[in-house]
Amino acid sequence: MIGAPSRVAKDVEGVKPDLxxxxxxxxxxxxxxxxxxxxxxxxxxxxxxxxYLLTEWVKGAKYPVIVExxxxxWKTSPGTVEGSNLGYGISGAKGVISICxxxx
Numbered sequence: 001m002i003g004a005p006s007r008v009a010k011d012v013e014g015v016k017p018d019l020x021x022x023x024x025x026x027x028x029x030x031x032x033x034x035x036x037x038x039x040x041x042x043x044x045x046x047x048x049x050x051x052y053l054l055t056e057w058v059k060g061a062k063y064p065v066i067v068e069x070x071x072x073x074w075k076t077s078p079g080t081v082e083g084s085n086l087g088y089g090i091s092g093a094k095g096v097i098s099i100c101x102x103x104x
Contacts, residue, residue, distance in 0.1 A: 052097065
């Protein structure tokens with residue numbers, strides 16, 4: 001297109017993150033925390049998931065949920081449950097419960 005401004009895509013590896021996913025702590029869920037949990041059906045396996053409850057979370061209230069599959073390895077994602085933060089990032093850590101499930 002004549003006269004259209006040119007745009008150069010940036011390499012995402014060189015962009016400093018403006019949102020940092022909270023570190024995984026224990027297994028007791030709490031507002032603003034990311035926790036590691038194991039479904040009772042998988043208690044004897046190494047399968048687990050991560051749960052992030054938004055900072056304004058209130059027990060019994062309803063919230064949208066983003067469920068992420070940790071099976072995608074890419075430049076900035078190792079493809080692991082701990083290395084996945086798409087749900088957290090999409091929501092900007094506001095108003096959404098985020099769950100990261102392993103690809104099994």
